[in-house]
Amino acid sequence: MNDLKPKVSLVIPVYNGADYLHEAIRSALAQTYGNLEIIVVNDGSKDGGATDAIAREYGDSIRYIARENGGVAAALNTAAEAMTGDYLSWLSHDDLYAPQKVERDVDALLALDTRERDRSIIYSDYAVFSDTPDRATEVRMEGVRPEAFRYWLTIKNALHGCTLLVPRQAFAESGGFDERLRTTQDFDLWFRLAGQYRFHHLPEVLVYARSHAEQGSVKMAGTAYEESNALLERFLSGLTSDDFKAAGYTGRFDAYTALARSFWRRSFVPAARAASNAAFSARNEVPFSGQIRLLSMLVLAPLEMRFWQTVRRVLSPHRRARLRMMASLLTARRRVRGLETGDLKKRFSRIYKENIFGGGVSRSGEGSDLVQTEIIRREIPSLLKRLGARSLLDAPCGDWHWMQKTELGVDQYIGVDLVEEMIDLNSRKFGNEHVRFASLDLTRDALPRVDVIFSRDCLVHLTSADALRIIENFKRSGARYLLTTTFTDRQKNNELAGSNAFWRPLNMQAAPFNFPEPIALINEGCTEERGKYQDKCLGLWELADIHIPSMPDSGGPP
Known part of the structure; x- marks a missing residue:
């Protein structure tokens, strides 16, 4: 690998993607980073050859692989096996990259200590749009230390897979994407990799995610719900006391209670019940008042879940993203409000202890x-x-x-x-x-x-x-x-x-x-x-x- 300019394989898996594939490939070709190969994997499209024809228009400017239909996970694994780059960057055929996406990822990677680079994965913020990227709603990630990443991934589930830059050897070491999964294959892999690699946040919007009715997550909503519940339950059982401590929790009770509330709010009922049971089993870690708090949460959680179900029915994905962003801003302002007065030592000590600046790798932000x-x-x-x-x-x-x-x-x-x-x-x-x-x-x-x-x-x-x-x-x-x-x-x-x-x-x-x-x-x-x-x-x-x-x-x- 050339440490000064590692080769990146930009991978576009596609199935029946004639509507948006042109835009995705042009987005890839517009990258400002030079040491780049573009791989388009046609996952057995059944659209009368429309997807195949579009890909072939680009000739030698891309590498084109056609395979039998096996799902997104299989297409990505095919690309990972065929890639000649040192790192993989995945672009969905209906999404877009900012021109500087790969270049900024590599800049963030090379800013790390040399010993860290091969064991690190970069991820960034993104934006959601339905008609034009100019009207996209930004989705800003919280700054999360790599040690707390597995817990954050479980409680927030907000990461977008197309923002990542992943070392090639990570796929061989982990076995790649689980091809049995149709909608959660990315989160499953990120959680497994987080046990071996450090995920570093790049606070820039570099991916524009399109929201439309033909998305797999929309057309396979039932499958996505079942897979997500099963995935979250696996995450739940895989979290350790070190994960809880890194996320700022002193014990299992508070950590599981927070997870249960998150799962209820997102309507993942089986996973929410599993997290509630885990919290209940750890109830002796806290005084009776804490146990009452858990019971209150369990009573109110179904009401909160129904509220968010209504929100999801009424609002489009990019409007939901805007609502989440507003909620995050209100939360941040509440946390800062208590710091407006008082002596400097108390204010800055609280910033350090609670990571109020939200730094992913530094408490200074x-x-x-x-x-x-x-x-x-x-x-x-x-x-x-x-x-x-x-x-x-x-x-x-x-x-x-x-x-x-x-x-x-x-x-x-x-x-x-x-x-x-x-x-x-x-x-x-x-x-x-x-x-x-x-x-x-x-x-x-x-x-x-x-x-x-x-x-x-x-x-x-x-x-x-x-x-x-x-x-x-x-x-x-x-x-x-x-x-x-x-x-x-x-x-x-x-x-x-x-x-x-x-x-x-x-x-x-x-x-x-x-x-x-x-x-x-x-x-x-x-x-x-x-x-x-x-x-x-x-x-x-x-x-x-x-x-x-x-x-x-x-x-x-x-």
Whole structure:
């Protein structure tokens, strides 16, 4: 395999696909990634040769395989055996890829540690449409750590198989897709692979899934229901205490109760009963009040199930996706609402413990994964070398997910953060004579004197008053330089309020900070929120050139 540009096999299985196959193949041919082969597998279409004729129109630009009908699983297994690529990317014949889909998958893969790549699978967000992709409804995945993926797959069931990039050897090791399954073959394989591979989330919409009446999941609804119940029951029996712990549950009772409620809501009655029974069998793990909670859930669950059955009958799939997205946003806002007030230490400790930023690999959020930090991991050491810097204060350091992959080239690194639990863990895992960590409050504690203070994604989470206090403290430390986050295209800075209660972009050259022109800028190449923050940069200033206005008396807006 060429580590710099691994070959990818883009596979399109198709059965009676004359209506949409042209669009899918054109979507595949439009990929910006160069080291690519396109394989179309005709799974015994019975449409008078229409599907066959369309595939053959593309000649040598694709590899075409015709086989007897065996179902999607058999067609995908055929492609996996025939592929010459290092990785497989599956595109349903009625769906579409964003032009950069494969390229972004490979970027995310190559951002991982070399030792991880061969045991990793990339998946991304997607969007659902019925008429045109321009009117698609986005489906955003939660950030899930790889260790918690099996539980998440069981309770959410929201993954789209066409978003994945899967190593070729995974199919040989696992036996591939189960050809006895007609509608759940993908989820069955992902769950089995999650025991051996790490699933990494790429927070970008790269697949457009078409919703129409001829879909297999619609035409085989009865089969899908039976298979899904059986699949969820197998998942249920396959989950371990490690899966529950990784998902944030302290015991079986709460983990099974949450699963039961999810299954009831999705109308998977046999699976819901199995999960309820599993929770009931673990009832002695909790006090009597907890057992009452389970009984209440079991009483209310059928009512909730009937509500969601009505929703599914009335709303189209892309409208249901929009409803789920709105519900997720409301849940997230409820979680953040409790963080709007209170001291900084309590707020950020709760963020860490509950993973409120939703990071799949880092508790600091998706902006701290190895994809979003690829550029700065390369540019920061180069900048420090040009400055002749020998010491750096990382404030705040977070869980050190991406910084541990960065060769800074300094004699002394000091990482500080408010969350004591995280600092203790960082010290045990990463501390040495050149790297140390300390729990400090940036607004008031004395800071060690260094050449450069690095403060990424910090001030954006604070009121202007707290941010100004921190900058003043940076100046008191005696450091020469400050390298911090700035959004260069923003004309003004908003205060934390309402829907922006815990984050907003800041331009450090705008009021109330009014920094001068930076000495240097590093554009991070941020791709979050579909490029909404392409102006996200790290700006370098001499602290002596930064002048702080009079400090406000309270922690509110200045």
